[in-house]
Every structure is written in structure tokens, then in C-alpha cells.
Amino acid sequence: MSTETSNNDSDPLDELLKSWKVEASLPPRFQEQVWRRIACAEEEPAWPVSAWLLRLAALGANLLRKPVGAAAYVSVLLAIGILAGVWRSDHYANQTEAAWRTAYLQAVTPTPSLESQP
Amino acid sequence: MKRPWLIAVLGLVFAACGFGVFYGSRTSSYRQLQAQCGPELAWIKKEFQLNSADFERVRKLHESYKPVCAEMCRQVDEQNRELARLLQTAHEVTPEIDQVLSRAAQLRKQCQTEMLKHFFQVSQAMPPEQGRRYLAWMQAQTLTPIHDSMVPKMGAKSDDDRDTHR
Numbered sequence: 001m002s003t004e005t006s007n008n009d010s011d012p013l014d015e016l017l018k019s020w021k022v023e024a025s026l027p028p029r030f031q032e033q034v035w036r037r038i039a040c041a042e043e044e045p046a047w048p049v050s051a052w053l054l055r056l057a058a059l060g061a062n063l064l065r066k067p068v069g070a071a072a073y074v075s076v077l078l079a080i081g082i083l084a085g086v087w088r089s090d091h092y093a094n095q096t097e098a099a100w101r102t103a104y105l106q107a108v109t110p111t112p113s114l115e116s117q118p
Numbered sequence: 119m120k121r122p123w124l125i126a127v128l129g130l131v132f133a134a135c136g137f138g139v140f141y142g143s144r145t146s147s148y149r150q151l152q153a154q155c156g157p158e159l160a161w162i163k164k165e166f167q168l169n170s171a172d173f174e175r176v177r178k179l180h181e182s183y184k185p186v187c188a189e190m191c192r193q194v195d196e197q198n199r200e201l202a203r204l205l206q207t208a209h210e211v212t213p214e215i216d217q218v219l220s221r222a223a224q225l226r227k228q229c230q231t232e233m234l235k236h237f238f239q240v241s242q243a244m245p246p247e248q249g250r251r252y253l254a255w256m257q258a259q260t261l262t263p264i265h266d267s268m269v270p271k272m273g274a275k276s277d278d279d280r281d282t283h284r
Binding site for chain 2 (some may be wrong): 036064070080082089090101103105
């Protein structure tokens with residue numbers, strides 16, 4: 001009963017809301033953009049890289065908290081560093097020897113300069 | 119909470135140190151040798167495992183040969199320039215071109231003679247086995263039919279050398 005009464009009564013706010021008209025115009029393709037945003041938000045990420053990275057970081061942190069894990073990690077990195085050093089030094093040695101050999105041959109062989117060659 | 123990060127950084131530091139120590143120690147002899155002998159003679163010393171006395175003899179021979187070689191290079195350049203000048207206007211082999219080619223051939227012979235003399239002298243300044251290896255290698259590099267010009271096969275190693283070396 002009371003609801004009927006309230007419906008029949010004319011609320012000034014209702015009147016005011018009814019009379020309110022929005023005059024501002026929406027930006028172009030507003031609706032389409034809204035739907036696209038909703039679609040993006042609902043879409044599942046194809047490859048949740050960040051989730052995997054977080055999981056990996058957590059796993060790594062757990063590993064490093066254990067003495068055995070920490071020792072293994074440091075040992076592996078040390079071995080990688082040593083192997084890289086050996087590999088790069090071999091490369092340096094080969095390059096250097098080739099450069100020396102070329103320099104020696106150029107020094108003892110009368111080689112015409114490139115500018116003078118017909 | 120800080121400990122995993124500390125260990126992670128420590129691992130990287132260890133890796134960098136391992137790299138630095140091994141790279142530095144394995145390449146220092148090359149840098150030292152180059153600083154001592156220069157790039158040309160560093161190769162001779164290392165490749166033919168010369169001791170100080172042998173190396174000193176080779177160094178003296180090398181130093182005395184360098185001006186001779188430079189003079190021959192100058193003459194070869196001169197001949198090439200002259201030939202290029204003549205070829206710019208010629209439509210056939212003129213007597214002048216013929217003359218320049220004859221002089222170039224004579225010069226090539228002289229260059230090869232001087233070069234071979236030097237190779238023999240250097241090979242004799244080394245221990246016999248190394249001297250033979252040096253001579254074979256230098257001849258293969260400079261007097262092969264493909265490289266009848268005086269331009270050597272830069273940086274190449276002969277197959278014989280690969281077999282005998284090390």
C-alpha cells in the first residue's frame with residue numbers, strides 16, 4: 001500500500017530527472033571503442049609471460065634460499081663464466097695469430113700498393 | 119628477503135670474475151708478445167717456437183731485409199703506374215708497353231730472388247726442423263703458380279703446415 005502511495009506521489013526529483021537532457025555529444029565511434037575495451041579485458045592472454053616470469057622468480061628465490069641451491073647456482077654461473085672466457089680467448093688467439101701471419105707476409109713480400117695496380 | 123638477491127648478484131660476479139681471469143690469463147701471452155716483438159715477428163716467434171738467441175738472429179735479418187723490400191715495393195709501384203698510364207691511351211701492345219712489361223718481369227725476378235734469399239737466411243737462423251717448416255710454408259704462400267704475382271695468400275695456412283704443426 002505504501003508503495004502505491006509513494007508511486008502516486010509526484011517526487012520533485014523524478015520531475016527534475018525527467019526534464020534533464022544531455023546536450024553534450026559523444027566522441028566519434030564511442031560505442032565501438034567501449035565494446036572493444038570490454039572485449040580486450042575479457043580476452044584470455046595468449047601467453048601469460050608475466051605469470052611465468054613471476055613463477056620462475058619465485059622458484060629461483062626458493063632455490064637460492066637453500067644452501068645447496070645457492071651453491072649450485074653460483075657454481076654453474078662460475079663454470080659458464082670460465083667456459084665463456086676460454087671460448088673467447090681461443091677466438092682472440094686465432095684472430096691474433098691470423099693477423100700476425102698476414103702482417104709478416106705483407107712485411108716480407110714485395111706487394112704493390114692497390115693504387116698503383118693497373 | 120635480501121639473501122636470494124645477494125646470491126643472485128654474487129653468482130653474476132663469480133661468472134664475470136671467471137670470465138675475466140681465464141680470458142685475461144689465456145690472452146696475456148699474446149698481448150705481451152705483440153708488445154715485445156710487434157705483430158710481424160710475434161708470429162715467427164710463436165709459430166716456430168724460437169728461443170731468444172734464434173729470435174734475435176731472425177729479428178736482425180728481418181730488420182735488414184725490410185728496407186730492401188720497401189725499395190722493391192716502390193719500384194713495383196712505379197712500374198705499375200707507368201704501365202697503367204700507357205694502357206690508358208694504347209689500343210695495342212706498343213714497344214713502350216713491351217719495354218715496361220720486360221722491366222716488370224725483370225723486377226719480379228729480382229724481387230723473388232731477394233725474397234727467397236731472405237727466406238733461406240731466416241730458415242737457417244732457426245733450428246733445422248723449424249727452418250724447413252718455415253721455408254716450405256713461405257714458399258707455398260709466395261711462390262705458388264696461382265700467386266705468381268707477388269701478392270701472397272694473406273693469412274692462409276698451407277695444408278702441409280697444418281699437418282706438421284703442433
